[in-house]
Amino acid sequence: MPNVNPEILRWARETAGLTLKEASEKLNLGDARGVAGDERLAAYEVGEVEPSRSLLVRMSKQYRRPLLAFYISSVPRTAERGEDFRTLPPEHSRSQDALVDALIRDVRARQEMVRALLEDDDEAVRLPFVGSMSVREGVEAVLQSIRETLDLDLDQYRGRKGRNGGPDGFAYLRAQAEKAGVYVLLIGSLGSHHTSLDVEMFRGFALADEMAPFIVINDQDSEKAWPFTLLHELCHIWLGQTGVSGASGASAVEQFCNDVAGRLLLPRDEVQNIAYLRGRSFDDTVAAINDFAEARNVSRSMVAYRLFRENIIDREMWSGLSALFRMQWRQARDDRRERNRDRDGGPNYYVVRRHRVGEALLGLARRMLAGQALSPSKAAKLLGVKPSNVYSMVSSGPGSPGSLHKAQG
Incomplete structure (x- = not known):
């Protein structure tokens, strides 16, 4: 294995948004022999000291970079x-x-994996x-x-x-x-x-x-x-x-x-139905937007934006409405979290994870697992879960864990 490129160490830390002091604390680099932790880290980054394997592993985790990234020859182009x-x-x-x-x-990384799977399976x-x-x-x-x-x-x-x-x-x-x-x-x-x-x-x-x-x-x-x-x-x-x-x-x-x-x-002709709000007070506009948004299953902020873009309200009114709706949403969210904090249980882990991943990615993982084109470890990376959770994750819909295990057996 070649030596670590010290420039990469600095680049990885900086792109992780960490100062030398913050990074040294996260890496558990304490003071040693009268040298502060951040100074020790700086020494690694200028090539005065070669980092140990265990330190590189910690850097990989804290900087969110693969271990092999520390051995590349030059800092990659930011794109x-x-x-x-x-x-x-x-x-x-x-x-x-x-x-x-x-x-x-x-x-x-997930997208590249999906594309490779589709190409390999002629899909x-x-x-x-x-x-x-x-x-x-x-x-x-x-x-x-x-x-x-x-x-x-x-x-x-x-x-x-x-x-x-x-x-x-x-x-x-x-x-x-x-x-x-x-x-x-x-x-x-x-x-x-x-x-x-x-x-x-x-x-x-x-x-x-x-x-x-x-x-x-x-x-x-x-x-x-x-x-x-x-x-x-x-x-x-x-x-x-x-x-x-x-x-x-x-x-x-x-x-x-x-x-x-x-x-x-929200098509233009519908927005014109509330063109009467032109010149109305802030409170009247808020009340009208509340009812209008609820009936159409859209956010109040989006209604305010459409009113602004159709020149029914001015920029000052739009900015004020956006700030109010954002503040009210944050307050409602914080109140909901506070109420849920004392409740036992919660939504099922797999229901939540499936909702986040979406049926398209789940369906692809099911098909590829059943056809043995995808291993559980790679499916875990694709779905963002641990390998031990893969079969439970894809259990809903076509291709249950039992059938997938059977197909692979």
Whole structure:
């Protein structure tokens, strides 16, 4: 095994969003012989000292990099995110940014695995809608293409009910997208609450691969915002753009994708039904949006955005409404977490994990496991679970654990 490249050690730490002091604490590098832990780490990073295997293993875990990454010859070019469509404040969290990059690396690895499986099993088909449109063709042309390709019906979206009897338009949109060949995942952390990704840092991610396009939605966001984010990221797929989106998007392409998503969920003629809000008070506007959004199974923030884009309310009113709705959602979420903290039990682990992964990825794992084209260990990486949980994970639907074990036996 070649020597470790010290430049890679520094790069891995910095891209993990850690200072020397923070990293030395996470790596349990304490003071030794009068030398502080951060100074000891700095010595490794300039090549004065060769790190031990056990230290490299700890670095691999804390920096979220494969062990072999420390032996590559030069720092890799930063292109993990594709295009960064986010508008972030200068003081944004470096550690959160590093978590976003770690998530994107994980998603890319899954996508590459899916593509390889499809190609090896002769299931790979080029999806003609990926990169089929451009901003020049206009919002109406892109939304019409998405609507026709996915066979979207607004009445079905609004009438879709979940298991608890409440509206679940997201499940309908996700099913239509996955039927067309797009893998839709819900991921808002890297496995623990310590790695939860703030919506301000990351709302969605699109990987515009022509064989296996992926969309990731931050499930830390309001569930009512998921449909809008899914359609927004689908627009990026149609434009052939791989990249990450945040809560605030001031760029022209983000506004374009927002308009596509907004008009799909709330057509212009319906927005004109509340054009009477032009010039009304803030409180009157809030009350009207509450009723209007509830009846159409859309988020209040999205209604406010559509009102702004149709010049029914001004930017100041829109900003105030967005801030209010975001504050109310956060308060409701915190209250719900507080109530659930004292309750016994909770949702079934596998039900939650399946919902996050989506039926498209689960279905692929079932088929490939049954056909012995996928080992349990690789299926675990694909599904984001431990190998011991794979068969329980894929047990619902076609291909139960028993039948899969039998097929492999």
